[in-house]
Amino acid sequence: MTAPQRSTIHILGLGAMGTVLAVDLLRFTNALVVPLFRSQERLAQFQKANENKVSIRKIYAKGSPLLSYPVEQSECPETFSKKPIDNLVVTTKTYQTKEALAPYLPYINENTNLILIQNGLGVLELLKEEIFTDSKNRPRLFQGVISHGVYQDKAGIFNHAGWAGMKVARLPWTDNDMIQKKSVVENDAAKNSLVKLLTEPKFAKEFGIEHTTYQEMLFGQLFKFLVNACINPVTAILDCLNGEMKDDCGPVFTSIIDECLQILRLAYKPLFDYRDKFNGNEEYPEMDINSILTTDNMVSEVTRIGCEVNSKNSSSMRQDTLFLRDIEIEYINGYVVKLATNLNLDPNCCKVNKTISELASLRLALNRSRSINGDWRKD
């Protein structure tokens, strides 16, 4: 009996999300997991300091030990095997995507499966408009909307703080393909090597994989987008843990969500019209977005998920401002402003998100200034 074919999966971005994915792929599948590092220096650091292992502590499960798994092969642009890439996971920050992909573009073709596992919106448009412009040589695209919470502690250990699963769907290269039939999911589940790997039963159960149509995934992506549009910048601006603002964040979340929904309803009109056009048609999944994506419902959902479920979490954007790293604001609140501009809407219709973006960027600038000029409050 021949051994089962072994899939190879390259991971571009072995940070919090890349690590949590790599560990479970190594634990529950026989895939060859190959991290791609930005430089020989970072590759050497991984080989020396981490001893070629990926490690995580699942602190949502009390008493969970440090899980540590060896990686057989890891590469960087200089050492890359220069062979076509079968399956590529992108788990860099959104604003790092284009630069990170650049060295590997010659090895990405129409037979490559590429999945974006990132927060926010706008990377798909970046890939379409600036990176994969040749329709004859572009990869099969997928998106993972991930709700796990992972942070790196002072000792450099990744801690899996919140378990919440991941939706996976094939992305459309053109807006005409935004609404998919159930058969697209069935076909990928049966034939696509990346989907077959991510839906292997033991891995899928542990990681909480849900393989859906694009419209179902986009619904989840917009829901998560509203969570991030509130929690991430506001906790960064206030410099607080998620749960500290629970009792008083209603008004600012209402302002942000109300403005976001007015613009998202125009930008993703096919999705908001879905119920009347597709519900009842057996070829398509049932969905009722309009009853969920309302301002009142989302203010309470964002508060529940952001300030209660993740109460002790420091949001990824607050972490970025504290560590003086760039923030993903242009792919979250800034993207709402971009959508409004592209739709030729009155600039006043995105003032809240524009101001929130400016304040989050100002918080990062202030932290950077204090690291150089000192904190005047202590003078």
Ligand SMILES: NC(=O)C1=CN([C@@H]2O[C@H](COP(=O)(O)OP(=O)(O)OC[C@H]3O[C@@H](n4cnc5c(N)ncnc54)[C@H](OP(=O)(O)O)[C@@H]3O)[C@@H](O)[C@H]2O)C=CC1
């Ligand atoms: N952390 C979380 O709990 C959650 C994060 N997300 C989203 O997931 C995405 C990833 O976030 P997260 O994992 O936290 O981010 P991290 O900053 O932890 O990880 C990003 C990784 O990408 C690497 N990277 C950056 N540029 C390159 C490059 N050119 N080549 C190779 N590697 C590169 C970085 O390496 P280096 O150190 O060399 O810069 C880093 O290891 C974001 O969109 C985030 O919003 C979504 C849900 C929750």
Ligand SMILES: CC(C)(CO)C(=O)C(=O)O
């Ligand atoms: C869910 C939430 C808001 C948890 O903090 C998150 O996704 C993040 O911090 O990026």
